[in-house]
Amino acid sequence: MVQHSSTFKAFRIEEIDGHFQGSIKEMELGTLSNNEVLVKVHYSSLNYKDALSASGNKGVTRNYPHTPGIDAVGTIEKSNSDLFTIGEKVIVTSYDLGMNTDGGFAEYVQVPAEWAVKLPKKMTMKEAMIYGTAGLTAGMSVLRLTELIAPNRGKIAVSGATGGVGALSVSILSKLGYSVVAITGKETERDYLISLGAEEVLLRSEIENFNKKPLLKPLFAGAIDTVGGVILENIIKSTNSIGVVTCCGNVASPKIDLTVFPFILRGVTLIGIDSQNYPMEYRKIVWNKLAQEWKPKQLEDTCNEIKLEDVMQKIELMLKGKLKRRTVLNLNE
CATH class of the missing domain: 3.40.50.720 (NAD(P)-binding Rossmann-like Domain)
Structure with a gap:
């Protein structure tokens, strides 16, 4: 895969005079460290923890500017790890993603390879983020x-x-x-x-x-x-x-x-149940069950799909308790 640009779009939260504001920014790609991967994000999803991060909750995110998004799914664009090769589809959830590490509300995420799990064959990327x-x-x-x-x-x-x-x-x-x-x-x-x-x-x-x-x-x-x-x-x-x-x-x-x-x-x-640091061997078991025998028939009906420019509005609704169903962020365009 050819990397055509050194910049990418991300939904950034900035602290300005004690107030927290979100907007879409152009970001520079960083240099990969050992055992890190660069993931081209196809989908993310909105969680309550993301809404807290976006509103300046220091118990979730200590330092700003910051990109929220505790869930991401996409393809490996670059890899400095033996665990993954370029082009593989992976899910990245929990650990520190979207908390104090820039998260999935962006076209790219750069994370330790140990945070990623291969997307099961019988699961689409969108389904992975409906789950999240x-x-x-x-x-x-x-x-x-x-x-x-x-x-x-x-x-x-x-x-x-x-x-x-x-x-x-x-x-x-x-x-x-x-x-x-x-x-x-x-x-x-x-x-x-x-x-x-x-x-x-x-x-x-x-x-x-x-x-x-x-x-x-x-x-x-x-x-x-x-x-x-x-x-x-x-x-x-x-x-x-x-x-x-x-x-x-x-x-x-x-x-x-x-x-x-x-x-x-x-x-x-x-x-x-500790979803943040759950052992990888059990994560793989759960993701494969979610892809097959546990998959609800109406899974696609349980979500609303949004674009990057819609994120702030949905965060405000979530904080007011007015957001229904899962909200999936489409970053394919």
């Missing part, structure tokens, strides 16, 4: 849950079910034959959740107002929790004997107030 970090996190959660809980054990709760991780978890679990209870704060999304495969929809307010007792009536064989806080507390307290709960988010709260009773009287297992 959200899909990888959902896949990790499903993998750990299904290792220990069979479909005939009972209902599986999924909290934050209209979000990226939650919606994909509902779809995958339903496809695998599980009876899914979707937990959401959005009553208007009931039909959408049923269309994803949920058998029941439980409003967030209902589970938040469960009894304060240390143990509650068993309702679920297991759960995938994406929100934390009181909802995670009450899911754990409502999980059957030898049940399994995975935990991957804290948008409600990073704190939980529990006794040890669910763990020592019912043998409930709580499994943490």
Whole structure:
């Protein structure tokens, strides 16, 4: 492949007089270090962490100017690594991408080769970004849950079910034959959740107002929790004997107030999901399952496609909680 230009377009966030502003800039390509690859980005996707980075959240991004984008998929343009050759299609998600390393809201990303995984043969680049970090996190959660809980054990709760991780978890679990209870704060999304495969929809307010007792009536064989806080507390307290709960988010709260009773009287297992530094051997397993037996039939229907110039508007909608479905950024033109 011939590199025709030493510059490329990127959506940059700049800090000006204490305010954070986003715009499209021309950037210079850097020099590759040992074991780095240059990826021509075809698609990226918008995540809540990107919106935080774009609004100056120093817990996500310390230094500006900066290019957000924790997800990217594309082709290897240059390689200083034995892991990849020029022209190979790769997915790059998590690690430090889009946080303190310039991310996928650009025509090129330059990253350590160890951050990349080959795109599965039965997955398109666009599908990879419909999944993105959200899909990888959902896949990790499903993998750990299904290792220990069979479909005939009972209902599986999924909290934050209209979000990226939650919606994909509902779809995958339903496809695998599980009876899914979707937990959401959005009553208007009931039909959408049923269309994803949920058998029941439980409003967030209902589970938040469960009894304060240390143990509650068993309702679920297991759960995938994406929100934390009181909802995670009450899911754990409502999980059957030898049940399994995975935990991957804290948008409600990073704190939980529990006794040890669910763990020592019912043998409930709580499994943490770390999508940022998940071992590569398991990433490959999850991506290949997402490409094949776990792929939801309606995957293409779960996203909206945008261009680089649309990013700021979508970030503002996401921060207001008004963005529905997955948002995929097309960088092919």
